[in-house]
Amino acid sequence: EAGVAQSPRYKIIEKRQSVAFWCNPISGHATLYWYQQILGQGPKLLIQFQNNGVVDDSQLPKDRFSAERLKGVDSTLKIQPAKLEDSAVYLCASSSGPLGNTIYFGEGSWLTVV
């Protein structure tokens, strides 16, 4: 079974530029998550989709971050304009159910803002 795919793996941009990350979840997984993990910290949920509807985006900085999940499959996370404090790993995860014991993570997209 293919895992959660993410791209690009690494990105370096200047502050105030924009960046987009793509995620392809495990086939058949209805729930998709985007997490932000700053070095030395645990992942923090940015947004959770159930199919193509948003379940939770309470911690998404909506003035600069946006996310969409087209047709309930792939998803993109965009940051515009980027700030230095956005340097982090952006983890996409998918789940076959609502409970945490079924969440599978991708390898992450590493963003450095200079």
Next chain:
Amino acid sequence: QKEVEQDPGPLSVPEGAIVSLNCTYSNSAFQYFMWYRQYSRKGPELLMYTYSSGNKEDGRFTAQVDKSSKYISLFIRDSQPSDSATYLCAMSDNYGQNFVFGPGTRLSVLP
């Protein structure tokens, strides 16, 4: 007080040692408790999960939950260099909502 607290380490042990990793939490609504392992430059992978209080064993790994103390533990027996990673505890309520990670403990097992 943070919702989930975990000693960040780093924790260094010799090969073959028993490792104890711990988390404390404040939200009594948490019912599901997970441990994830994260290797450098990789995403977290689920190691174990338990529901409510009690113990669960899987090979060299044992997870314990004490809800009365709001304290969970992961024990690793006969630790190996390949166990060197960051270990993240995570928990959620009964409906899978309010899913929260601890900050992680970095473990190094020295050969």
